[in-house]
Amino acid sequence: MDQTAAGSGADLTLAHLVKDFGSFTAVDDLSLVIPSGSFFALLGPSGCGKTTTLRMVAGLERPTSGQILIGGRDVTGTRAHQRPVNTVFQSYALFPHLTVLENVAFGLKRTKAADPLSKAGDALDLVELRHLAERRPTQLSGGQQQRVALARAIVNNPAVLLLDEPLGALDLKLRRQMQVELKRIQTEVGLTFVHVTHDQEEAMTMADTVAVMNEGRIEQMGSPAELYELPRTAFVANFLGQSNLLRGTVLDAGKLTIGVDIGGTRVRVPSPRAVSHSGTVLVGVRPEKLHLVPDDEDVPAGTNVVGPGTIVDVSFTGVSTQYLVEVPGHGTMSVFVQNILGGVGARVGDQVRLAWAIKHTFGLDGADDLAAGAVDLDGEA
Amino acid sequence: MSVLAGLGGAAVSAVAPTRTARSGASLLLAPGMAYLGLFFVVPVVALLATSLYVPVPGGDVGQFQPAFEWRNYVEAVATYWPQMVRSFGYALIATVAALLIGYPMAYVIAVRARGRAFLQGLLLVLVIAPFFTSFILRTIAWKQILADESLVVSVMRAVSLLPPDGRLTATSFAVVSGLTYNFLPFMTLPIYASLERLDPRLMEAGADLYANGPTTFWRVTLPLSMPGVVSGTLLTFIPASGDYVNSVLLGNNTTTMIGQVIDSRFFKVSDYPTAAALSVILMVLILGLVSAYVRRAGTEDLL
Numbered sequence: 192m193d194q195t196a197a198g199s200g201a202d203l204t205l206a207h208l209v210k211d212f213g214s215f216t217a218v219d220d221l222s223l224v225i226p227s228g229s230f231f232a233l234l235g236p237s238g239c240g241k242t243t244t245l246r247m248v249a250g251l252e253r254p255t256s257g258q259i260l261i262g263g264r265d266v267t268g269t270r271a272h273q274r275p276v277n278t279v280f281q282s283y284a285l286f287p288h289l290t291v292l293e294n295v296a297f298g299l300k301r302t303k304a305a306d307p308l309s310k311a312g313d314a315l316d317l318v319e320l321r322h323l324a325e326r327r328p329t330q331l332s333g334g335q336q337q338r339v340a341l342a343r344a345i346v347n348n349p350a351v352l353l354l355d356e357p358l359g360a361l362d363l364k365l366r367r368q369m370q371v372e373l374k375r376i377q378t379e380v381g382l383t384f385v386h387v388t389h390d391q392e393e394a395m396t397m398a399d400t401v402a403v404m405n406e407g408r409i410e411q412m413g414s415p416a417e418l419y420e421l422p423r424t425a426f427v428a429n430f431l432g433q434s435n436l437l438r439g440t441v442l443d444a445g446k447l448t449i450g451v452d453i454g455g456t457r458v459r460v461p462s463p464r465a466v467s468h469s470g471t472v473l474v475g476v477r478p479e480k481l482h483l484v485p486d487d488e489d490v491p492a493g494t495n496v497v498g499p500g501t502i503v504d505v506s507f508t509g510v511s512t513q514y515l516v517e518v519p520g521h522g523t524m525s526v527f528v529q530n531i532l533g534g535v536g537a538r539v540g541d542q543v544r545l546a547w548a549i550k551h552t553f554g555l556d557g558a559d560d561l562a563a564g565a566v567d568l569d570g571e572a
Numbered sequence: 573m574s575v576l577a578g579l580g581g582a583a584v585s586a587v588a589p590t591r592t593a594r595s596g597a598s599l600l601l602a603p604g605m606a607y608l609g610l611f612f613v614v615p616v617v618a619l620l621a622t623s624l625y626v627p628v629p630g631g632d633v634g635q636f637q638p639a640f641e642w643r644n645y646v647e648a649v650a651t652y653w654p655q656m657v658r659s660f661g662y663a664l665i666a667t668v669a670a671l672l673i674g675y676p677m678a679y680v681i682a683v684r685a686r687g688r689a690f691l692q693g694l695l696l697v698l699v700i701a702p703f704f705t706s707f708i709l710r711t712i713a714w715k716q717i718l719a720d721e722s723l724v725v726s727v728m729r730a731v732s733l734l735p736p737d738g739r740l741t742a743t744s745f746a747v748v749s750g751l752t753y754n755f756l757p758f759m760t761l762p763i764y765a766s767l768e769r770l771d772p773r774l775m776e777a778g779a780d781l782y783a784n785g786p787t788t789f790w791r792v793t794l795p796l797s798m799p800g801v802v803s804g805t806l807l808t809f810i811p812a813s814g815d816y817v818n819s820v821l822l823g824n825n826t827t828t829m830i831g832q833v834i835d836s837r838f839f840k841v842s843d844y845p846t847a848a849a850l851s852v853i854l855m856v857l858i859l860g861l862v863s864a865y866v867r868r869a870g871t872e873d874l875l
Contacts, residue, residue: 249780250779250780251776251779251780270779270784271776271779271780272778272779272780272781272782272783272784272788276780277780277781278777278780280773280776280777280780282771282773284771284773284774284776284777285777286774286777286792286796287774287796288795288796288798297778297781297783297791298781298782301781301782301783301787302782343781347781347782
């Protein structure tokens with residue numbers, strides 16, 4: 192391990208990284224820079240190449256071509272045990288023949304660090320498990336094993352900490368708790384965290400920067416809010432939260448907005464928020480940005496309106512109500528209405544129009560697949 | 573249940589399911605118990621009794637009568653302790669050699685060939701293949717391999733590993749080689765089973781935590797395969813220490829093992845009490861050694 196590269200984290204640079212498995216390209220010319228001290232999430236469905244990318248950074252997989260640099264030093268040709276990188280494995284991979292404390296001290300002993308056991312004890316304090324130090328991993332619950340795996344990686348003070356779906360095996364409540372905990376620990380130790388997950392909520396909750404991966408490439412990268420408010424591909428729009436996407440044709444392209452004809456209705460999209468300014472485009476809007484407007488009510492200026500349509504489904508979830516509205520010519524659109532007034536406002540069968548602020552509209556390339564990246568309700572791709 | 577109820581008619585009622593289950597269990601156990609009783613308990617008792625017999629005064633060779641002559645044991649040990657020590661020595665060397673040869677074999681099959689089912693199957697068949705030929709025949713084949721005119725001996729003479737008039741047959745080396753070879757699959761297979769179960773991510777975790785190949789092996793792979801090593805060494809050591817075929821076929825009268833002594837005491841000179849006493853001693857010593865070994869190996873929580 193190179194002690195100079197370790198410390199409070201280091202930049203991780205991937206340059207034109209490619210990994211082929213036979214004729215299948217798992218990672219396809221991937222380039223990105225993850226700044227030191229950041230919490231970075233690689234988000235994508237299973238099989239998108241995110242875990243392969245992580246394993247290449249860890250040194251457990253050799254790239255077909257491209258470079259990996261940690262803190263400016265090329266580590267592409269080095270072996271896993273020579274890299275200042277530690278991994279929290281998906282299944283934790285704790286050593287069953289060692290106690291919790293010995294597990295955590297394993298890396299320190301290999302690097303001949305001074306006083307490995309007391310440092311390991313401190314790391315167990317960080318994850319609040321000091322009292323279980325003498326137990327065997329099999330005697331711990333899933334959540335506790337997860338913390339031990341985290342302590343075992345963090346204690347080495349790696350330049351980059353890799354987390355491979357670390358919360359995948361935990362139940363929902365524990366997962367929420369660990370999300371908060373992971374974020375706290377990252378802030379406390381200040382290491383560079385690279386987190387691989389298929390759970391968009393997990394990625395958005397914890398990461399400063401999220402890269403959405405699909406078929407070995409990065410679709411889009413940015414802060415969670417950026418990605419959510421302004422997706423640049425249909426895949427991102429559907430994979431990260433939900434979107435209503437409507438296919439249309441550009442009528443006029445102005446300086447501030449472009450006008451798009453969608454099934455006979457003219458809507459406007461702010462020019463900077465549109466990927467494409469001519470031909471066929473997709474017009475998108477997030478469900479919570481939509482308002483239900485009764486047929487006879489006026490809409491304010493600066494608003495796009497479609498409809499009227501018929502409400503075909505109402506699901507009340509407490510915090511909000513989801514309406515599915517069948518709009519002739521546009522298909523089914525989804526609307527989230529926050530529960531501010533109390534109770535459900537509209538009923539199945541009601542005729543409504545859908546309105547939203549022009550500034551919330553985004554425009555995508557018309558060649559994108561409308562359903563790309565749409566996921567099942569349980570969040571598993 | 574319905575079959576039992578049908579067989580028992582009205583007598584078997586639904587109120588006593590535990591009794592039925594219990595009698596069902598003992599019914600299932602009965603053949604095994606009967607077999608063990610007849611072929612293990614009775615012979616052991618007979619062996620213990622025979623080991624204390626004394627010759628019939630003025631009787632023929634091979635005529636004995638029941639007695640409680642514990643000096644049979646003292647005499648047996650006093651006379652045959654060199655063969656006893658040699659047996660355990662040979663068995664120990666053969667076990668260590670089999671471990672050194674068998675572990676890498678098991679490792680290649682279980683770890684290196686993982687995911688390649690055909691190769692794994694082929695290699696496993698090769699390990700087991702010798703069992704298709706008789707134990708005796710294979711040992712006789714070794715006699716040929718190690719014979720004075722054989723390739724092995726001439727090569728070893730040529731490279732001065734053996735003096736020009738040196739030979740391999742009728743030496744301890746030949747006996748230990750035979751033992752090692754004959755019990756190698758018993759060493760390899762349990763280790764293979766252990767390594768096969770080993771999660772490859774644990775080795776990756778070792779590499780990730782700065783352990784190089786040898787260190788990962790020493791700190792992760794080997795400790796986790798200890799259950800296999802322990803069963804493999806037991807399966808090799810126990811039969812090897814009682815074996816006499818190898819020493820008869822490959823050795824000479826300076827390589828006599830305790831199994832050979834028991835054989836000749838029993839069948840050649842009809843000295844049943846000494847043969848029985850030696851058998852009991854061998855059994856007790858093996859039990860003692862094995863339990864001490866298992867305790868020291870400390871693999872209880874992994875087994």
